[in-house]
Each structure stands twice: as C-alpha cells, then as structure tokens.
Amino acid sequence: MTARSRLLVLSAAVLLPATLASRARAQAPSPPPAVPVLDAEPEPVNDSEGYTPPTEGSGAPSPLSINGYVDVGFAHAQGDGTSFAPGDTRVPLDYGVDTFAPAVNSRGDVASTDPRPGRTLNGFLPRSAGIGGRPSFLLNTLSVDLKYTAPGAPLMVFSRVAFLPRFMGVDGDGTRVVVEQAFGRLVPFESQELALSVGKFDSVFGIEYLDNQANIRTGITPSLIARYTTGQSIGAKLFYRIHIAPLWSALTLNVAGTNSGNFVESLQPPDASLTGTPVASGRFGYELNAPVLQAKLGVSAMYGPRNDQFDRTATQRVYGADARIAVAGIYVNAEYVDVHEGPGTPKTTSLGAWPVSSGFTARGGYVQLAYALTLDLGPLRKLTLYARYDRRHAWFEGFTPITVERFTGGLRLDLWDAVILKGEYLENREVAGAPTVANNVITSSLVYSW
Amino acid sequence: MLAVGLAACDDEPRPATPRLWTLFDVQELYAGAAPPEAIATDAGLPGGIKLSTMIDSGGTLFEHPTLTEGYESLYMTTEVWTHFDEIWVQPLYIPVVGWQTGNRTPVMGGSWIFSVGQDSLFYSPFWQVIYVNVPDDTTRETLRSVRDVLDSGYSLHPGPGRTVSLVPAVNAPRGTLPVKGEGWLDGQRQAFLDFGGATIEWDADGVIKETPIYVPVYRTASGELKRLGITTIAASGPQHSNVFSPPFVENQPRYAAYWRVFLVVIPPPKASLPATAPNVTVFAPPGGTGLYEQLMADGFPVVDYAEPIKEAVAADPGVYATYEGRVSLKPWGPNARPECFDDPTLYPADPNKAGCGWLGSQNDIELYFDASQIIRTDVTVTCPVVNSRMEDLIPVGLK
Numbered sequence: 142m143t144a145r146s147r148l149l150v151l152s153a154a155v156l157l158p159a160t161l162a163s164r165a166r167a168q169a170p171s172p173p174p175a176v177p178v179l180d181a182e183p184e185p186v187n188d189s190e191g192y193t194p195p196t197e198g199s200g201a202p203s204p205l206s207i208n209g210y211v212d213v214g215f216a217h218a219q220g221d222g223t224s225f226a227p228g229d230t231r232v233p234l235d236y237g238v239d240t241f242a243p244a245v246n247s248r249g250d251v252a253s254t255d256p257r258p259g260r261t262l263n264g265f266l267p268r269s270a271g272i273g274g275r276p277s278f279l280l281n282t283l284s285v286d287l288k289y290t291a292p293g294a295p296l297m298v299f300s301r302v303a304f305l306p307r308f309m310g311v312d313g314d315g316t317r318v319v320v321e322q323a324f325g326r327l328v329p330f331e332s333q334e335l336a337l338s339v340g341k342f343d344s345v346f347g348i349e350y351l352d353n354q355a356n357i358r359t360g361i362t363p364s365l366i367a368r369y370t371t372g373q374s375i376g377a378k379l380f381y382r383i384h385i386a387p388l389w390s391a392l393t394l395n396v397a398g399t400n401s402g403n404f405v406e407s408l409q410p411p412d413a414s415l416t417g418t419p420v421a422s423g424r425f426g427y428e429l430n431a432p433v434l435q436a437k438l439g440v441s442a443m444y445g446p447r448n449d450q451f452d453r454t455a456t457q458r459v460y461g462a463d464a465r466i467a468v469a470g471i472y473v474n475a476e477y478v479d480v481h482e483g484p485g486t487p488k489t490t491s492l493g494a495w496p497v498s499s500g501f502t503a504r505g506g507y508v509q510l511a512y513a514l515t516l517d518l519g520p521l522r523k524l525t526l527y528a529r530y531d532r533r534h535a536w537f538e539g540f541t542p543i544t545v546e547r548f549t550g551g552l553r554l555d556l557w558d559a560v561i562l563k564g565e566y567l568e569n570r571e572v573a574g575a576p577t578v579a580n581n582v583i584t585s586s587l588v589y590s591w
Numbered sequence: 592m593l594a595v596g597l598a599a600c601d602d603e604p605r606p607a608t609p610r611l612w613t614l615f616d617v618q619e620l621y622a623g624a625a626p627p628e629a630i631a632t633d634a635g636l637p638g639g640i641k642l643s644t645m646i647d648s649g650g651t652l653f654e655h656p657t658l659t660e661g662y663e664s665l666y667m668t669t670e671v672w673t674h675f676d677e678i679w680v681q682p683l684y685i686p687v688v689g690w691q692t693g694n695r696t697p698v699m700g701g702s703w704i705f706s707v708g709q710d711s712l713f714y715s716p717f718w719q720v721i722y723v724n725v726p727d728d729t730t731r732e733t734l735r736s737v738r739d740v741l742d743s744g745y746s747l748h749p750g751p752g753r754t755v756s757l758v759p760a761v762n763a764p765r766g767t768l769p770v771k772g773e774g775w776l777d778g779q780r781q782a783f784l785d786f787g788g789a790t791i792e793w794d795a796d797g798v799i800k801e802t803p804i805y806v807p808v809y810r811t812a813s814g815e816l817k818r819l820g821i822t823t824i825a826a827s828g829p830q831h832s833n834v835f836s837p838p839f840v841e842n843q844p845r846y847a848a849y850w851r852v853f854l855v856v857i858p859p860p861k862a863s864l865p866a867t868a869p870n871v872t873v874f875a876p877p878g879g880t881g882l883y884e885q886l887m888a889d890g891f892p893v894v895d896y897a898e899p900i901k902e903a904v905a906a907d908p909g910v911y912a913t914y915e916g917r918v919s920l921k922p923w924g925p926n927a928r929p930e931c932f933d934d935p936t937l938y939p940a941d942p943n944k945a946g947c948g949w950l951g952s953q954n955d956i957e958l959y960f961d962a963s964q965i966i967r968t969d970v971t972v973t974c975p976v977v978n979s980r981m982e983d984l985i986p987v988g989l990k
Contacts, residue, residue, distance in 0.1 A: 226741045230721070231706045232679035232713055232797055237737065261679060261797055263713075451605035484712065486606040496677070497609055497712045539711025541737065541777050574777075576741035 204292055209285040209591055212355040216245035216584035217276035222252030224569070225260070226576035233263035236499070236540045239533065241267045242547065242569040243580040244362040246281040247355035248305070249371075249405065252582065255310065264449070264488050264495035265537075267368070268407050271308035280306045281586065282355055284321075295328040319406075321373055334382040341375045341411070345395040346403040346422050346441040347476050348463045356590045359472070360551045361565040362582075364507040365531040366478050367405070369459055370441075374399035374411035376419060389431045393439075396423035401448035402457065406491045409448040415489060416453035420445030435467040447482050450498040455485025470513050477506035484538060499540070505533030523555035536574075543574035561588040607633065607674040607969065613709045614646060614669055614758045621648045634673035635968035636852055637808055637816050644668060644821075651762040654977065656913050657804070657823045658951030659846065660836060663940050664825065665978040666846075667769070669756040669784065670716055672971045678849070680752060680793040682706045683718035684740045685989070686733070690724035690748070697989060702731035703774030704740055705781060709757045716757065716973050717791045717799050717849060720750035720989065735775045750989070752793065754786040754848040754975050768983055769975070786975035787986025789838065789845040802826050802847035804974065805855045805956055805965075807918055809873070812890030816966075819857060819873055820882060820916015825850065825976065826953035835954060843984050846976040854966040855956055857918050859892040862927060869920045869959070872929055874947070876904045882915045894928035903935035910939055914947075920955065921948035 224238040231237050234256050243251045244267070254269040256262050270279055283304040290297050301322040309315045324340025344350035350371040352358040363371065376399030384391045401409040402420035426439035440462050447457040461478040480503040488495035511527035529549040536542035551565035567582040612630050620626045620642060632639030644653050645668045654665040672678060684704040687695050704723075707714050723734065724746040734740050740747075760782065763769065770785040792800045805824040808816045825846060828834030837844045860872045875882040876896045886893050904911050921929035931937055931947035940946060950956065956965065977984055 228721075228741050228747045229737070230682045230719070230797070231737065232681055236711075236713070259795055259797065452608055455608075484608070486608050496675070499712055537711065539708045539714060541708075571738075574736075574738060576738050 204290045206288045206290075207286065207591075208288070209283070210354070210356040211283050211589045212247065212281040213587045213589075214246050214279040214281045214361075214585060215276070216252065216270070216272065216279060216582060218243045218245065218252035218272070218274055218582045219579035220274050221255070221257075222273040222275075222580075223254060223256070224575070224578055224580045225256060226578045229576055230260060232261045233265075233496075234260045235262045235265045236537045237543065238571075238575045238578065239365070239535075239543065239545045239569075240265060241365065241368055242545060242567075243582050244567065245270050245272070245582055245584045246279065246586065247353070247358050247361055247363065248282060249363045249367055250281070250307075262495070263497060263499070264408075264490045264492060266407055266490075266492055267405070268305075268492075269307070271310055284354065284356075295331070297326045297328075299324060299326065334380075334384075336380045337377070338380070339377045341373055342378060342397075343373055344371055344403040344422070345378055345380075345397045345424050346370045346443055346459065347424065347461050347478070348437070348439065348465055348474065349476060350403070355586055356561065356588045359509070359511050359525060359527050359553060360529065360549065361563050361584055361586045362549065362567060364476070364509075364529065365533040365545065365547055366476065366503075366505045366507065368408060369478050369480050369503065370403050370461065370476070372401065372403050372405040372409065372411060374401045374403070374420075376400060389429060391428040391430070393426040393428065394423065395426070396421070398422075402443045402445060403459065404448075404457075408490055410489065410491045411448075415448050415451050416446040418446050418453045420448065420457070422459075433468060435465075437463075437465040439463045447485060447498065449488050449490050450485035451489075452485045455483045455498065457482040470515075472509075472511040472513065474509040474511075475507065477504075479504050480535075500538030501535070503533060503535035505531070505535070507531040520556040520560075521554060522557065523553075525553040525555070527551050527553065532572075541574045544572040545575060546570050546572055559590050561586075561590070563588070609674045609712060610672070611675075611712055611714065612671045613714070614756070614761060615709055617642050617645050618650065618759050631671050631673045631970050634970045635966070636806065636854070636970045637818050640668065640671050640970070640972070645671075646761060649762070650760060652764055654764050655823070655974070656821060657825045657974075657976070658917075658949060659825045659844070659976065659979055660827060660954075661946075661949070661951040662980045664846075664976050664980070666825070666974040666976045668972055668974050669758070670973040674969045675971060677798040678715045678717070678971070679713065679797045680717050680719045680791065680799055681713070681715055682721045682737075683753070683755065684721050684723050684734070684737070684747075685750070686723045686725040686729055686731075686745075688725055688727050688729060690722070690746070695722070698725065698729050698731055698733075700731040701773040701775075701780070702729075702734070703755075703772070703783075704734055704736065705755075705757060705774055705776045705783075706737045708776050708781075714757070715799065715849075716754050716786075717752060717793070718755055719752050719793075719797075722748040722750050724748065731775075735778045737777075751788050752791040753788040753987075754790040754973065756784045756786070756973065758782050758784050766983065768977060768986070770986055785986055786848060786977070787984075787988070789840040789987045790848040790975060792847075799849045800829065800847075801849060801851040801971065802828065803830050803853045803953065804850035804972070805853050805953075807857050807916060807950070808854045809857050809886070809889070809891050815889075816854060816856065817885070817889065818916070819918070820875075820880075820914070822913060822917050824855070824951055824953070824956060825974070828953070831957060833954075840987050841985065843982075844976075844979055845984070845987065846979070848973055848975040850972050850974050852968045852970040852972060854968060855950075855960055856964040856966065857950075858964070860894065860923075862923075864923070866924075867922050869948075870923050870929070871950075871959070872919045872921070872923070872932070874914055874917045874919060874932060876900050876911065876915070876932075878905045879908050879915050880912050894932065895926070896928070897926070897933040900933055900935050903938070914938055914940075917947070918950040919947045920950055920959065 378397035398419040400414040422443035424441040429436040443459040446453040463476040482501040484500040485498040488498040509529040531547040629639035686698040807819040924930040
C-alpha cells in the first residue's frame with residue numbers, strides 16, 4: 142500500500158461515522174482517486190488496494206466522474222405549513238416565531254412561509270416548498286455532481302448543481318438551479334494532507350454541513366441550528382490534517398475566507414460580497430479512530446461582516462462546539478452554537494430586499510442518536526433508527542426572545558446500494574416567547590443515487 | 592487564503608444605517624459623559640434634532656412651537672427615525688369584558704399589552720388596538736404578553752389606531768396631558784404616554800402614512816443650508832393633498848402624529864417687488880438669539896429694524912425667541928420691511944392680534960415655493976400635536 146493509498150483509507154475512515162457507514166454502500170465502487178476527497182462527496186472505502194487499474198493508457202479510469210441523486214419526498218405539515226400564529230399581526234412577523242421549524246426536506250425547506258395578506262416579513266426565512274398545510278409529493282432535489290481529476294496533477298475539480306422544482310404560489314411553478322459547489326482543490330505536497338480549495342464549497346463550521354445532501358444525511362431534516370452553520374459560500378479554504386498514528390488520532394484544521402460565512406443562502410447571499418470584506422471561519426478538530434470507537438471533537442468560529450447588508454462594521458460572530466461518537470453501531474452527534482449579529486443597513490438576502498438588518502442573538506444545539514443495524518434481507522442492506530432533540534433560544538434586538546425545541550424521530554432503510562427510504566416525524570414546541578402554533582411535520586424521502 | 596488576505600478597501604457609497612431614537616435613548620445620552628447636542632445629524636436635516644427639543648436633562652418633555660394652517664400650535668417629540676422609508680403599525684392588545692353584551696369595558700388597572708419594545712428598530716408608537724374579548728373575572732395579571740394573548744384562544748377584534756409612546760420616567764411640562772399609564776411588555780410592566788386616537792392612518796401593509804412637517808432653512812453664501820429659528824410648519828395632510836384643515840374629532844383638530852421632515856429653502860427677500868406683492872422676509876431682529884448676526888455673517892440679506900422692536904427684544908429676548916426665524920409673507924411697507932416688524936405689541940401672538948402674515952401652512956408652502964425649494968430629508972418623527980389654537984387637545988379615547 143502506498144503512502145497516498147494509506148492516506149486515502151484513513152481519510153475516508155474518519156469521515157465514515159458521519160455517514161453511518163452506509164455512505165460507502167450508497168456509492169458505486171470505484172478505484173481510489175488520485176487525491177483524497179475530504180468532504181466534497183462520499184468516497185468508497187477499501188481495506189485493500191485490490192485491483193488497481195493503470196493510471197494512464199486505455200485501461201485507465203476516466204478522469205471525469207458523474208454522480209448524483211434524486212430526492213423525492215412526501216410531506217404533510219400541520220396548520221398552514223408556517224410557524225405564524227393566525228392572530229399575530231406584529232411587524233415583522235418572522236421575528237416572533239421560528240420560521241425554520243416546519244422543515245420538510247434535507248435542504249431545510251419548510252412547508253410554507255406565506256404570511257398571508259397584510260402581514261409583513263423581514264427576511265428571516267428559509268426557502269419554502271410551497272405546500273402549506275396540504276399533504277404533497279415533492280421533488281426535493283435533483284443533484285448532479287461532476288468531478289474531474291487531472292491526470293498527472295494534484296488537482297481535482299468538483300461541481301455540484303441542484304435542480305429544485307418548487308410551487309411558487311401566485312408565481313406558479315419554478316425550478317431553481319443552484320450551483321451548490323464549484324471548486325478546484327490542489328494538494329500541493331504528496332507527503333502532507335494539505336488541501337487548498339478555491340471556489341464555492343461547503344461550510345467549514347461544525348459537523349452538520351457534512352450531512353447537507355439527502356443521500357448522505359442520516360435523517361431527513363436539518364437541525365434548528367443548521368441555518369447558521371451549513372451554508373456554502375465562495376472563497377478559499379485550507380484543510381490540514383496531521384496524524385498521530387500511535388494514538389490512532391489526528392488533528393485537523395479547516396479554515397476559510399468567504400463572501401458570507403456559514404449562514405444558509407436564504408439568510409445571507411453567498412454569491413457576492415456585499416461589504417467588500419471576507420468572512421473568516423474555521424474549525425479545529427480532534428479525531429480518534431480506534432478499532433472499536435471513533436470520535437470526532439471540534440470547536441469552530443466565524444467572524445466578519447454580516448453579508449446580508451452593506452456596512453462592513455456590522456459584524457457577525459459565531460462560536461460552536463461539536464462531537465461525534467461511533468461505537469458498536471451507535472452514532473451520537475451533538476453540536477452547540479452561539480450566534481451574534483450586529484445591526485446594519487437595510488437587509489438583502491437571496492430571497493430579496495428587506496427593510497432592516499436588526500441585531501440578533503441565538504444559542505442552540507442538538508443531540509442526535511442513531512443506531513444502524515446491518516442486514517442482508519433481500520434488497521434491505523441496513524436499517525437505521527434515529528432520534529434528535531433540538532433547542533434554540535434567539536431574539537432580535539428589542540423583540541420578544543423566543544425559545545423553541547423540537548423532537549425528531551425517524552427510520553431509514555438502505556436498499557441495494559442505490560436507494561434510501563426515510564420517514565420522519567418532527568414535533569415542534571414553542572417553549573417561551575413565541576405563540577403556540579400547530580407546525581409539526583411528518584415527512585418522507587426516497588433517494589435514488591447513482 | 593487569497594480572499595482572506597484581500598480585505599477590500601473601496602469607497603462605494605452604501606445605504607445608510609437606519610436609526611431610531613426613543614426617549615430612553617435620549618435619557619441615556621444625557622446620562623453619558625459628553626452628551627451630544629443633537630441626534631439625527633446625518634440625514635439631511637441641518638443640525639439634526641436637538642436633545643433639548645425632546646426632553647431636558649431632568650426628563651421634562653419639551654413643547655415645540657409650530658404653525659398649523661397659520662395657527663400657533665405645540666407638539667412633543669418622542670421618537671426620531673433616520674433612514675427609514677417606512678414604519679409600521681403594531682398591535683396593542685386591550686382586554687375588554689362585556690364584548691357580547693355590548694357593554695364593553697377595558698379591564699382596568701393597566702392591562703394593555705404592547706407587542707414590540709422600544710429597543711427594536713421595528714418599534715413604533717403607532718398601534719392598532721386589538722380588543723381581546725376576555726371573561727368578566729379577568730384581571731390585569733391574566734394576560735401579560737403577546738404569547739399569553741394568542742395562546743389564550745380569546746377572540747380578537749381589530750380596533751382603531753392610536754399613538755402611545757413607551758417611555759422611561761418623564762415629566763409632562765404642564766397639566767396632566769398626555770395621559771400617563773402603565774401596561775405590559777413581554778411580561779414586564781412598562782410606562783407609556785397616551786396621545787390618543789385619530790392620530791394615524793396606515794395602508795394595507797401596515798405602513799404608517801407620512802405627513803410633512805416643514806423646517807425653514809436658508810442658504811449661506813457658500814451654499815450651506817442652515818436652520819431659521821425653532822418654529823416649524825406642520826401640514827394638514829399628505830403632500831399636495833390640498834387639505835386645508837385636519838379632521839375634527841370630538842370638536843378638536845386631530846393632526847397626524849407621524850411626520851416626514853422637509854426643508855423649505857427660504858430665498859432672500861426681493862426689494863424690487865411692488866409694494867403690494869407678498870415678499871419673503873425672515874424675522875431676525877438684532878440682539879435676539881443671534882440669528883440676525885448669523886444671517887449677516889452668512890451673507891444672507893436682512894432688513895433693518897426700527898428702534899421700538901430692538902428695544903423690546905433687548906428688554907425681553909425670550910418673548911421674541913419663538914418668532915425669530917419665522918418668515919413673513921407680508922408686502923414691504925415704506926420702510927423696506929413688513930410693517931408688522933416694527934410693532935412690538937404683536938408679540939407674543941394672540942388670536943386677537945393681526946399677526947405678521949407668517950408662512951404658516953402647508954398650502955402657503957405649496958403655493959409659494961416650487962419643488963426645488965422643498966427638500967425631503969431622511970428624518971421622520973413622532974410629534975403629536977398637544978395644543979392648537981390656544982387650547983390643549985384632549986386625546987381621543989377608546990371607541
């Protein structure tokens with residue numbers, strides 16, 4: 142086994158807990174890539190090199206690979222699909238509730254954000270699936286990945302494009318095409334696990350961004366804090382990992398400078414810097430990869446101007462801590478964040494222009510427990526039970542602080558190597574501040590991968 | 592790390608940051624080591640708004656002189672916004688018993704529930720009353736927050752709008768108006784001043800309709816705009832609405848409480864006008880608050896004043912301070928100034944006195960000044976008119 146091969150195996154192995162091992166099954170087997178892929182997409186794992194095709198000539202693998210998935214859902218949210226209470230006429234309506242609570246898919250889209258006539262919003266909103274309180278099938282995502290590995294060069298180019306058909310209410314149907322990732326990654330030193338990426342790429346904050354895609358995420362919906370940590374953005378990032386082999390351990394550093402930091406695009410547009418100043422973010426992590434126990438611990442931070450307004454002195458900062466433990470088929474993920482944004486100029490997000498960017502503070506986190514049972518029952522390869530508890534306390538400057546919590550439970554079935562079926566129930570509770578509203582969700586997801 | 596190393600440095604203009612000052616903020620500024628003289632100084636209003644024209648350092652509200660349809664009026668200033676294109680009406684929940692019987696009575700003892708606090712940029716003192724139909728045994732402690740109201744399941748009934756400012760401990764300058772009270776905000780007791788109903792209108796999106804309030808200014812020789820005295824001119828209705836009077840409710844005029852500040856650029860007087868033609872002349876007698884000297888220094892033409900008025904100003908400058916900077920539209924007399932400038936008995940104003948033909952109404956401004964002389968600022972204010980035509984305006988009660 143070459144040094145690079147060992148590096149690849151170890152890199153893939155430490156990513157494994159996040160994806161419940163089934164990630165490997167979900168991907169068609171392919172030869173080891175020329176460079177380690179750290180978080181761009183799931184990678185196959187082999188304990189031995191096996192047959193290695195020639196790197197050049199007629200037997201060489203194509204440097205271009207195409208992967209992707211289709212995520213079809215069926216969801217039903219209570220009430221009108223929003224978190225807005227019927228008699229609430231405060232302005233803005235989205236400051237006094239958690240608009241992200243009734244999520245229906247892995248993108249965090251909610252059943253509805255329609256405030257109804259005469260009620261005013263200020264852009265603290267997720268994307269909407271537009272189904273309101275009616276049960277509906279959804280084509281959540283059609284995602285296509287292109288990866289090109291340059292022969293003879295330590296360079297990989299990756300792009301991920303998502304097609305998102307949605308019902309837009311009075312605007313009718315519309316399919317949004319989103320370039321979620323598009324970057325080149327350079328690994329300049331063969332002896333070091335050091336990668337420099339430039340382009341549009343995943344967050345470096347915390348751990349939940351690793352599960353952004355429906356074909357990877359254990360369950361269906363993101364956590365209540367995912368809005369602060371899982372957004373892609375454009376810029377440059379540096380990843381470095383050093384292994385401490387005698388201790389089965391590794392230390393990682395992942396830092397980035399981007400347009401918008403790690404907020405999701407509905408809150409801060411990633412495709413342009415509105416202030417002219419980049420946002421810095423990073424995570425320092427420790428990994429333990431013992432034979433029976435795998436653990437990842439990390440601390441993250443983000444600081445810079447908030448990219449939903451134009452004043453570079455209006456800053457945002459986020460701190461976080463995360464942990465993932467995998468042992469005996471049990472997987473525990475936990476994350477906590479502390480968010481603060483200063484007030485700025487009128488607000489601009491990917492959803493439009495809004496009157497004011499208010500000062501904002503949030504604290505929250507989640508704990509997720511999953512148990513995966515490997516099976517060999519016809520097409521059924523794995524059965525996973527999971528549950529998550531979320532809690533979030535947040536307030537806009539001068540507005541009523543709200544506390545919400547969510548209990549999520551679900552079942553996931555992995556069929557063959559290419560199909561995942563998930564069902565999930567979300568019970569959203571308004572603990573304090575926000576009016577009580579019927580916004581629980583039952584949702585499902587059928588993911589075909591290729 | 593290319594981008595990290597390239598912290599940009601550009602000079603592209605950006606939208607200004609919206610600001611809101613309440614009386615809480617003004618008191619906090621007074622409490623600071625070096626309180627500024629004025630706020631809202633970056634939004635097109637020369638000199639901004641002086642703290643002392645809202646409250647003094649002891650917490651007493653200031654009654655600001657203004658002219659409305661030519662009448663002497665007074666208002667108070669409780670909130671100032673800069674760089675807001677619009678502000679919104681917010682719900683104010685008032686528990687009421689006896690809804691079904693028609694004998695509707697608000698729960699006594701300070702039971703109003705405010706929905707948005709003064710620290711929010713979305714706070715406004717303009718509320719739509721939402722009556723909460725509660726059982727007879729309801730006390731003021733029963734509902735203490737919006738969540739309590741909306742979770743209660745009691746029926747809600749939209750009512751009229753009113754202007755109620757959330758305030759710290761403040762003093763009314765005289766009498767018992769505006770009405771002081773206390774209600775709930777997020778479960779805490781909160782003091783307020785109630786300026787009453789019939790003071791606001793809003794559109795289908797809840798946006799409060801603006802009414803212009805005019806600040807006379809002049810242009811110095813160097814082109815700078817400067818204020819002329821303290822008196823403003825408050826409009827009767829929206830711009831170019833040709834409204835000659837505000838609505839009368841309960842037999843009193845009810846002016847808007849939310850105003851957009853406009854500048855009216857006063858041109859120099861024209862000595863060449865015929866003796867019967869209205870002229871534009873700033874009242875600025877020497878020896879007053881210094882406006883005469885300021886105008887001279889700035890190269891703005893001033894008229895000569897007769898000895899009786901000079902002596903009267905010297906003897907009691909406080910009486911004339913209110914009038915300094917006002918603009919007379921009277922034709923000039925044989926002494927090359929309005930004759931009313933020569934008669935000290937016309938001051939202070941009185942309904943029985945002839946007056947001096949002051950520029951004192953929206954219609955005057957829209958008639959005598961073209962669009963280039965009326966400049967919109969980025970300042971809006973809560974200024975409920977508390978006195979007009981020499982009588983206090985009693986706040987309109989709940990309907």
